Amino acid sequence: MKVYISQEHCIACGLCREVCPEGAVHPKFQDIHHWFEVTPDACTGEAICLEYCPVPEALVQYEVATPSGV
Amino acid sequence: MPTLRIDHDKCTECRMCYVACEEIGINAVYIDLEPRHRFEIDDTCTYPGCVVCLMYCPAPGSIVETETGRSLVPPPPELWRDPARRWPRESLPLPPQT
Amino acid sequence: MDVHPILDEWLEQWVWPTPFRGPGIDFRMRITTERLIPVWNRIVHQALERAKVLEERFNQGDYTGALGGYSGEGPRMSMNQMSTQLLSVPVAEQEKYLDLLRMRARQLWDEVKHGSLHADVLILGGHVQRETDLMAEAAANFRGSRSYFGLTASFPHIHPLARAAQNYHTEAGACLGIRCTLEVNEHPLAIHENLSQYYEELMHFMEGKYQMDMFCLTPEDQRPVEEALDYLLSPAFIESSGR
Numbered sequence: 444m445k446v447y448i449s450q451e452h453c454i455a456c457g458l459c460r461e462v463c464p465e466g467a468v469h470p471k472f473q474d475i476h477h478w479f480e481v482t483p484d485a486c487t488g489e490a491i492c493l494e495y496c497p498v499p500e501a502l503v504q505y506e507v508a509t510p511s512g513v
Numbered sequence: 514m515p516t517l518r519i520d521h522d523k524c525t526e527c528r529m530c531y532v533a534c535e536e537i538g539i540n541a542v543y544i545d546l547e548p549r550h551r552f553e554i555d556d557t558c559t560y561p562g563c564v565v566c567l568m569y570c571p572a573p574g575s576i577v578e579t580e581t582g583r584s585l586v587p588p589p590p591e592l593w594r595d596p597a598r599r600w601p602r603e604s605l606p607l608p609p610q611t
Numbered sequence: 612m613d614v615h616p617i618l619d620e621w622l623e624q625w626v627w628p629t630p631f632r633g634p635g636i637d638f639r640m641r642i643t644t645e646r647l648i649p650v651w652n653r654i655v656h657q658a659l660e661r662a663k664v665l666e667e668r669f670n671q672g673d674y675t676g677a678l679g680g681y682s683g684e685g686p687r688m689s690m691n692q693m694s695t696q697l698l699s700v701p702v703a704e705q706e707k708y709l710d711l712l713r714m715r716a717r718q719l720w721d722e723v724k725h726g727s728l729h730a731d732v733l734i735l736g737g738h739v740q741r742e743t744d745l746m747a748e749a750a751a752n753f754r755g756s757r758s759y760f761g762l763t764a765s766f767p768h769i770h771p772l773a774r775a776a777q778n779y780h781t782e783a784g785a786c787l788g789i790r791c792t793l794e795v796n797e798h799p800l801a802i803h804e805n806l807s808q809y810y811e812e813l814m815h816f817m818e819g820k821y822q823m824d825m826f827c828l829t830p831e832d833q834r835p836v837e838e839a840l841d842y843l844l845s846p847a848f849i850e851s852s853g854r
Contacts, residue, residue: 472803527811565630569817572814596632
């Protein structure tokens with residue numbers, strides 16, 4: 444499982460960025476807004492961010508598809 | 514249908530439009546609660562009679578003429594170059610929309 | 612004096628447009644043409660030169676600029692500069708300047724974001740692995756310019772409108788500087804570091820423009836702005852701030 448940020452709901456408070464132990468949350472690349480995004484490769488799915496996020500739908504967990512036959 | 518519309522892809526939510534519209538007593542800009550606290554314009558907006566928000570908006574493309582879809586930020590010269598077009602701040606209420 | 616095309620376009624887009632006539636706008640036009648445009652013109656020329664230096668630094672993996680940016684912006688800047696201003700408006704006057712106070716709160720958010728952007732450059736550029744590593748690096752925590760924090764906290768206790776001078780002039784300089792950087796720089800980290808900052812500095816500039824247009828209606832209201840500009844345009848300050 445990993446986490447992504449739903450831009451429709453996120454209020455860009457920055458808490459997830461502060462608490463993520465992997466530093467996986469960054470300002471959205473070359474973006475004009477205050478928005479953040481998760482770097483999927485850096486996300487280890489600990490989901491500590493979920494415990495601090497003030498907006499219920501802003502952080503979404505998803506299953507990482509595993510390649511078949513590996 | 515409000516004559517002006519905010520394009521949320523371009524709006525950086527600085528609230529200058531809200532502040533300016535409130536200062537001159539029109540109050541057409543409000544903050545929507547769902548899904549996020551985004552700024553919106555309602556139909557008490559008197560554009561093209563009033564262009565105040567356009568003069569203080571810092572986000573290119575974020576305020577749009579509803580009818581034509583054209584961006585009014587930065588404001589096109591015809592909206593501010595002609596001194597006759599601008600009303601004196603001292604005399605409120607606003608002149609009737611032409 | 613030849614106005615650089617970048618400045619000319621910027622004036623046309625953001626400075627000259629006005630919603631109405633009035634003493635506040637006349638005042639702003641006068642100080643802009645008489646006092647500020649020559650300085651802004653010089654800033655553009657300098658910034659274009661500096662942008663080339665910055666691009667070279669990025670290409671060589673030299674992140675001195677990002678380290679300086681990190682130490683100058685972010686929570687440190689926010690707490691020093693913005694909270695001083697938030698606390699400086701007397702309770703009796705809070706209502707009159709309420710939205711201006713909200714803009715200060717907004718700037719807190721902006722500056723913290725800028726700190727994150729500089730941290731991003733340092734991490735994505737490989738200077739550090741984690742932001743916490745910067746805690747051990749002096750250059751990421753120290754700001755040499757004597758006036759940097761003192762200056763930005765020094766106006767509000769004089770008069771809330773003294774801040775308008777800083778919003779208008781200093782942020783115009785910041786906008787133009789970043790605009791020139793974005794004009795020259797192609798390095799993706801340079802663009803990442805600067806793009807949203809441009810929009811946010813322009814927002815602070817608009818605050819100053821608005822304050823002057825709406826509130827600087829009498830000589831008494833205009834005086835704090837003129838006096839703040841006396842300081843900001845003084846040779847001593849310009850030299851110490853590197854502009």
